[in-house]
Amino acid sequence: MKIISACLAGCECRYDRKSCRDEKGVGMLRAGEAIPVCPEQLGGLPTPRPPAEIVGGDGFDVLDGRARVVDRDGNDVTEAFVNGAREALKIAQTAGAGRAILKENSPSCGSSFVYDGTFSGKKVSGVGVTAALFIRNGIEVQSEEK
Numbered sequence: 001m002k003i004i005s006a007c008l009a010g011c012e013c014r015y016d017r018k019s020c021r022d023e024k025g026v027g028m029l030r031a032g033e034a035i036p037v038c039p040e041q042l043g044g045l046p047t048p049r050p051p052a053e054i055v056g057g058d059g060f061d062v063l064d065g066r067a068r069v070v071d072r073d074g075n076d077v078t079e080a081f082v083n084g085a086r087e088a089l090k091i092a093q094t095a096g097a098g099r100a101i102l103k104e105n106s107p108s109c110g111s112s113f114v115y116d117g118t119f120s121g122k123k124v125s126g127v128g129v130t131a132a133l134f135i136r137n138g139i140e141v142q143s144e145e146k
């Protein structure tokens with residue numbers, strides 16, 4: 001069993017209430033091979049919501065208290081992101097998922113790149129908060145782009 005970012009499976013759970021539907025992801029869902037989760041919704045954030053970026057590092061730094069997640073309006077949403085990551089991990093562990101296909105570039109789900117915290121569209125190497133927590137707990141993470 002795998003975890004998949006819910007937006008890849010067609011859920012309109014992105015900050016702008018759109019999906020990132022990916023036919024491979026939808027196929028895994030239909031075949032019963034993947035469980036969709038949206039960590040940001042699981043953390044209690046509304047949809048739609050202002051976009052958020054990690055400021056001062058990546059998901060590992062957020063988990064270690066060295067970086068924060070801030071939305072475009074300047075609100076600190078770190079707690080919701082960390083809580084959502086923990087809820088997503090609970091689902092993954094309960095399902096016995098050893099792998100996760102996560103949406104690239106997201107401050108939660110990115111597995112190679114995240115935006116740099118300036119809301120200027122610039123990406124930097126790094127992982128999102130949920131991807132970091134999954135990796136720390138032995139879950140293999142890959143993006144939909146691979």
Ligand code: SF4
Pocket residue numbers: 005006007008013014015037038039040041103106108109
């Ligand atoms: Fe998709 Fe992950 Fe963002 Fe939810 S948190 S919308 S699953 S990329």
